[in-house]
Amino acid sequence: MAPAEQGATRYARVVVDSRLPQLDRVFEYRVPPAMEGVAPGVRVRVPLRGDRLADGWVLDVADERAWEGEVADVERVVSPVPVLQPEVWALARAVADRAAGGASDVLRLAIPGRQARVEKAWLARGAAEPAPLPALADDAEAVLPGLVEARRRVALECAGGVAPVAAAEGEAWVGRWAVALAALARQALERGEQAILVVPDHREQRQLRLALEAAVGADRVVELDARQPNPDRYRGFLRCVGQEPVAVIGPRSAVYAPAARLGLLVVWEDGDPLLAEPLAPWVHARDAALVRQAQSGCALVLAGHARSTDAERLVELGFLEHELLGRHRVRVLPTAMTDDGRRIPTQAFAALRDALAERPVLVQVGRPGHAPGLRCGGCGARGRCQACGGPLGRRTRQAPPSCRLCGRIAAAWRCPTCRATALVEVGRGSSRIAEELGRALPGVPVVVADGEHERLSLDARPRIVVATRGAEPIAEGGYGAVVLLDGDALLAREGLRVAEEAVRQWATARALAAEGAPVVLAGVAGPIAAALTGTTTVPFARAELAERRALRFPPAVRAATVTGLPDAVAEALEALAAIPHVDVLGPVPVVPGPGAAPTASAAHSERAIVRFGYAEGAELAGAARGRVLAAASRPRKPGAQVRLRIRLDDPEPFDGL
Incomplete structure (x- = not known):
């Protein structure tokens, strides 16, 4: 190939949207000369092996190739919008590495599905001039002045109480915590920066939205929530892609929202279990927020009505400052x-x-x-569903007994122990x-x-x-x-x-x-x-943390579960146990949960718990990822059990303590 032709050829580095751990790396593709729109952040379709195509996101485009082997061509550009922003990719990669998971699993949470009509309207509209901030009420007080400017990291305990805010439908009442966080977000927007505020569920999200609309205006508030219709969620996501100073609110996945100039990151009630991501790589919103703060240098607030042990550990380490907001006399x-x-x-x-x-x-x-529970009137055994084994209950006084798991009505229930048919209400x-x-x-x-x-x-x-x-x-x-x-x-x-x-x-x-x-x-x-x-829950959190340090329980240490076939578990434990300051509990056979039918795969599975310090987290995550890749590379029949699964910061083993 002539030098001039080489200079005209471009190569795209692409991260592929795949759940397979062996595909968690950057691929290089040739950009056909006639193809336009291939730029950092855009969605593309690329070939993998044979005729198989996969979705992906372009990380960057270069004139020189880094891969010496054969390079396939980009199939097509799905969208010209740069949905994968550099700060989101850096966060996804760092979070995945910390959790021994795949970056595409994180990106799947961060980037909603494409909506062509919404995207077309967004491209036609172009950049909009941000609306001016509304005037503050006369009684509005400054909250933690200088937090955004000094990029402080704060563990904020809110005393409580409710307050009225101006809303479109009239006066609305919200928690004082929402008014305080809205004031902090306004500080960031006044500097031309973005703010991200993460809440556990839609109840807190509604309060925070009302408070933010009163503090910064409805045009400056963006909600990102899986409960929204897909067009509305994608429309809000596209607003975050630009440089417009907005306040982004939403549940745990909102921590990954695009924000090139992030000035404030807030996690409300970081101890709420709803902030723990149930999908791989199972990263808690608080942990993702800590990684993002380290990358962006923004102000960070972990707030709540009660101090979590995780936040207290960071306070005792000096990473967070303790702050008590307001007084609520009850x-x-x-x-x-x-x-x-x-x-x-x-x-x-x-x-x-x-x-x-x-x-x-x-x-x-x-x-x-x-009646939350029912028991046998003859022997006193707990009433369970004959279909799934779940507990029986009664929704109303007149309602028949039904399963609280599958909802099936227990019309002809009979006790498997004493054969009695009467059920007695419990609770x-x-x-x-x-x-x-x-x-x-x-x-x-x-x-x-x-x-x-x-x-x-x-x-x-x-x-x-x-x-x-x-x-x-x-x-x-x-x-x-x-x-x-x-x-x-x-x-x-x-x-x-x-x-x-x-x-x-x-x-x-x-x-x-x-x-x-x-x-x-x-x-x-x-x-x-x-x-x-x-007046504060800090002494309780401090005592709880001290007790867990003595027992080497989270959050004093980190913990991972290693689950799979016995040979794969043994190989993984051998590699992980070689890391200093690591101790292993188990392995033990996997026992199906209450009501679950035993399966052949579960009967041959084992699980071990690996405890390790925060300083050893990066080394252990790398070793764990290597063992998962090695197990995934072995041939496996379709439908067969996964040989090995390693989950870092898994709370499940400690739920029964």
Whole structure:
């Protein structure tokens, strides 16, 4: 080939969208001379082997080739929009390497599917001039001044309370935490930078959206949520691709939103399990935020009503600064166990009755439905579904028993042990407690808020609101009283983070109370109750972290699970155990979960737990990725069991502690 012709040839480096670990690398393709639009970030179709085509994203284009072997041609350009921004690729690669996973798995979370009509309209519109920021209200206070400018890293504990904000439909009430975070986002936008705010679910997202619209204007707020229609989500994503200073809000995947000039990154309630990604490589939003802050140098805030042990570890290391925001004066009243362990304490009932003269009251319960559990009336064994083995329950008083997992009605249930057919109710769900309160306080409206009866907000009229944890609506002006039931049942569960999660859920409900209102914690005493009665939950988080350090449990150390066929597990453990400061627990045979039918593959699987320090994380992740690649390269019959799976920072083994 003549030198002039070589200079006219271009080569594209492409990352392929594939779940196969052996394809987690950068491929090089030749750009045909007649093909236009091949540029960094665009989507392309490329050949892999034979006639097989795959989607991919272009990382960069060069005039010289790096691969000496045969190079195939790019098949076609799918879209001219640079959806893969450089900062997102750097984040995806770093996050995947930390978790011993594939970068394309992360990019699949970060980049939504293409919508051709939305894309065409975006290209035709071009860059828009950002709308001016609205004027702040006279009573708006500066929150953590200098945080964005100084690029501070803060663990922010919000005291609680609710506040009104101006909304399109009129005045709306949100948590004070949302107003504070919106003020921080405004600081970033005033500097011409972007802000990303990550929340656990749509309830917090709604509050934050209302607060942001009041602080920076609706035109400056972008939502990225899988609950949105695909065109709306892609439209919001394209707004982030540009340089426009916007505030991006959404659940855990929003941490990967494009933001070339990122000034602020916030993770609200970083201890919430909903922020843990259920898809490979299973990276928690908090961990991705820490990686992104290190790359961009932006201000970082891990905020919540209660301090997580993960955030406390970073504070003790000096990586985060401790900040307590605001004061929320409520009277927290822990109570001893009641007579039968179920009824509402006399103190709580009196607080409800007194508060109902002026305001609504909140009763937080543990389970939805009428009877969360059923047991055999003959032998007392737990009632289980005859189809899937799941627990039986009753949604309403008149409803027939049904499985809480598969929903199948247990019409002809018979106990497999004693052959009895009668079922006895165990526990009380939200609808049953609502019925009992309605009979005890006749004439008072009773509202149920749970997974089946969603309510996001309500006015200040007196009423009783019975809500499951996490489903509590926002009341105008706050609740006149809050009663936290089923605390003993919540703490009776097995799991490493049971106490931490209980404190977080109770602190969230406490934050909804009006100033000076009573908060009754039923059936709980000791250090856990003290964590809720104090002005801060930091002492509780510090004590929890110290106990886990002594036991070498997360987050004091990191942990990985190694699961697969015995020979593959043994080879992986031999490689990982050679790393200093690593200890191995197991391996043990894999036991199917409750109600799961045993399979041939599970009967031959083993699992081990590998514990290691944060300093050894990079070395262990590299070794783990190497073993996964080696196991994947061996021939496997279609449908056969995966030989080896390694998951870093896996919380599942510690749920039963």
